[in-house]
Amino acid sequence: MHGFSYKQGLLHCEEVDLNELAATYGTPLYVYSSATITGHFRRLDEALSGVPHAIAYAVKANSNLSVLRLLAAQGAGFDIVSGGELFRVLKAGGDPAHCTFAGVGKTRAEITYALEQGIYSFNVESEGELRYLNQVAGELGLIAPAAVRVNPNIDAKTHKYISTGKSENKFGVDFEAIVDLYERASKELPHIQLRGLQMHIGSQLTSIAPFIEAVEKVTPLVRLLKERHGIEFWSIGGGIGIVYEDSLASGTPEWWQQREAAAVPLTIESYGKALVPRLKDLGLKILLEPGRYIVGNAGVLLTRCLYEKKGSAKTFKIVDAGMNDLIRPALYEGHHEIVPLVEPPSDARVLVDVVGPICESGDFFCQDRSLPDFQPGECVALMSAGAYGFAMASNYNSRPLPAEVLVEGGSARIVRQRQDLAALIEGEL
Numbered sequence: 001m002h003g004f005s006y007k008q009g010l011l012h013c014e015e016v017d018l019n020e021l022a023a024t025y026g027t028p029l030y031v032y033s034s035a036t037i038t039g040h041f042r043r044l045d046e047a048l049s050g051v052p053h054a055i056a057y058a059v060k061a062n063s064n065l066s067v068l069r070l071l072a073a074q075g076a077g078f079d080i081v082s083g084g085e086l087f088r089v090l091k092a093g094g095d096p097a098h099c100t101f102a103g104v105g106k107t108r109a110e111i112t113y114a115l116e117q118g119i120y121s122f123n124v125e126s127e128g129e130l131r132y133l134n135q136v137a138g139e140l141g142l143i144a145p146a147a148v149r150v151n152p153n154i155d156a157k158t159h160k161y162i163s164t165g166k167s168e169n170k171f172g173v174d175f176e177a178i179v180d181l182y183e184r185a186s187k188e189l190p191h192i193q194l195r196g197l198q199m200h201i202g203s204q205l206t207s208i209a210p211f212i213e214a215v216e217k218v219t220p221l222v223r224l225l226k227e228r229h230g231i232e233f234w235s236i237g238g239g240i241g242i243v244y245e246d247s248l249a250s251g252t253p254e255w256w257q258q259r260e261a262a263a264v265p266l267t268i269e270s271y272g273k274a275l276v277p278r279l280k281d282l283g284l285k286i287l288l289e290p291g292r293y294i295v296g297n298a299g300v301l302l303t304r305c306l307y308e309k310k311g312s313a314k315t316f317k318i319v320d321a322g323m324n325d326l327i328r329p330a331l332y333e334g335h336h337e338i339v340p341l342v343e344p345p346s347d348a349r350v351l352v353d354v355v356g357p358i359c360e361s362g363d364f365f366c367q368d369r370s371l372p373d374f375q376p377g378e379c380v381a382l383m384s385a386g387a388y389g390f391a392m393a394s395n396y397n398s399r400p401l402p403a404e405v406l407v408e409g410g411s412a413r414i415v416r417q418r419q420d421l422a423a424l425i426e427g428e429l
């Protein structure tokens, strides 16, 4: 469910007309619905209410300070992957004691910063890292709370770049090696407090089966670690998939009711229903690390059509956003629905490629897609761009980063200024 819909023929975010935002702030422009973000947070919280749990929002999905602030106010913790993300969380008023730190390559500076801030847990991805964490903590006279990430070797059935729970992925420690590692750590690493176990099998999972498989496979291991090492939490990671294909329609409760009725697997309620009974008697705090589920459908990227080019093979709609602003189609063949900001008067469609201005053939938002025949000067929304959109934007082709706006009911405020040309060369000599 999300806050984007046509009202009197104009695409709105909550009560705000996106046409007005495009005119006021220019394009490309990211716009987020705060009600959608908080609504998703609450629905997930509710779905897991049968088990002691905490939600650590995966900051990497969207790290705008105002988004973090909104989630901190809801009581979210944060899953970070760098010192930079910890810095953002602290700036946004997040509590370090509710932060977990993931990632395979933490540096001394990052470890030191996180230890000094007193984070909840380092989610460690190798024995080498665990030993280094022990060493750095010892040098600082501190104890490092830690969980090891288990790689359960389960196929998440998602795009190969965002599958993380197979043995050939770089993430985590082999399932079979975990018990011995905890044994060695408890004997040899005095500056480590083994606090939990973590896993995350991949992102954009659209069926419940891999989640169940992973939970069932790892449960005996978790029980054993609790018995032997007194661990207190199990993080089952993030990965809950969202709707990309039908993203405008999916704004309504009716659409979701139909989906439930058709027993289409992955709704948040079905996620809760499947997992809570399997987790509730473990006597552990269950941590969740959702990123995309919280913010994905809560954001759109507005872009204006600059030109139309009819070639012998194709018709191209050239827009002012590029792969530097939203790289998901280029990198993961990600699908984002493309919706005119003014509702088209008819169902007429044309077959087009929507492309950006970047000098790369991979710079497209769709290829050979049937879309309303929007014209130069008109704006469209790239839907479901709230997760891994701005967060992955770059200055490639020396294009300034787009602005970001947060909508709350009938009001909209800029939460990141459009980068100007001076900022583009800041720090260069």
Ligand code: LLP
Binding pocket: 058, 061, 079, 102, 103, 162, 200, 202, 203, 204, 237, 238, 239, 240, 289, 290, 291, 292, 293, 328, 332, 387, 388
């Ligand atoms: N926890 C860990 C350890 C992760 O690595 C990730 C995502 C998450 C949680 C959050 O996953 P989510 O709930 O958002 O699926 N840029 C890609 C997605 C990369 C995901 C990386 N890890 C995309 O645009 O599809």
